[in-house]
Amino acid sequence: MATETIDSEVGELLTELASLHDPKVRAINERHGDDHGVNLTQLRAVAKRLKTQQDLAVSLWATGDSAARLLALLICRPKAFTRGDLDAMLRDARVPKVHDWLVNYVVKKNPHADELRELWFADADPVVASAGWALTIERVAKRPEGLDLAVLLDVIAAQMKDAPDRSQWAMNHCLAQIGISHPKYRTRAVEIGERLEVLKDYPTPRDCTSPYAPTWIAEMVRRNNA
Incomplete structure (x- = not known):
């Protein structure tokens, strides 16, 4: 054209x-x-x-x-x-x-999605970093091979509480996804969520699932096992 x-x-x-x-x-x-x-x-x-x-x-x-x-x-x-x-x-x-x-x-x-995930994941710009976390969530759910989930949980535990909003939301989603998709790490994911209390009081409509990770994990596991 x-x-x-x-x-x-x-x-x-x-x-x-x-x-x-x-x-x-x-x-x-x-x-x-x-x-x-x-x-x-x-x-x-x-x-x-x-x-x-x-x-x-x-x-x-x-x-x-x-x-x-x-x-x-x-x-x-x-x-x-x-x-x-x-x-x-x-x-x-x-x-x-x-x-x-x-x-x-x-x-x-x-x-180039995974190359970009690695590039963006630890970027100093929280908006850019949130894209890295979003791509990591995709990997956690669908292609976890090659990811060190224990290290991801360490990073979330250390950084999520004080992270900027966009990065915090993405880290919280990643925390919940690890707990939902990987039973081996579920107890630790729930413990991190309970200790940090990120989004614990987030206003949630009655027919929606709370983004508070422990509640989110429990509800999705219940649905998956129903």
């Missing part, structure tokens, strides 16, 4: 996304640190119409607009990005929903 054509289409899509902006959706999203007001069902409908278009996705990402970036992540080819591309994109993705979709929809499907 010629550059002029892509630029024209990007402009048209930005106009379309602006027309889908809903102040009520924006207000809800802002509570979670997001800065767009497009209903995600409508956004997915636009992506379904466009289908996969890597060049267009790259151009949409370059606009810096959050709704455009979410659309880009839905129409891109995850395996087409280099390790350097994804590292740069992750470090530039400061909006929570964009960050989350980038990691889950793109990075996890890219052949």
Whole structure:
């Protein structure tokens, strides 16, 4: 697709996304640190119409607009990005929903995912580090071979209590996942959760599972054994 054509289409899509902006959706999203007001069902409908278009996705990402970036992540080819591309994109993705979709929809499907996990895991930037933890959670649940779960628990025990919010949430998820997926480490995972009390008082709707690791572990083990 010629550059002029892509630029024209990007402009048209930005106009379309602006027309889908809903102040009520924006207000809800802002509570979670997001800065767009497009209903995600409508956004997915636009992506379904466009289908996969890597060049267009790259151009949409370059606009810096959050709704455009979410659309880009839905129409891109995850395996087409280099390790350097994804590292740069992750470090530039400061909006929570964009960050989350980038990691889950793109990075996890890219052949450089584990290299990036190792690169990001101990990064000084807590937002970047949280992506490393998110990829580690994936490994803990699906491909634990090569991971030292005991060392992961040591790191969580030492750092989670005082970690920045994004990293703390990801560490807590990793703690719970270790306890859920690996019976050998379940008792220790629960002990760490009980001692640190991270998210113990997190407000949780009645029909949802608390993110407090001991409760989360117990509920998921119960369901898995039911």
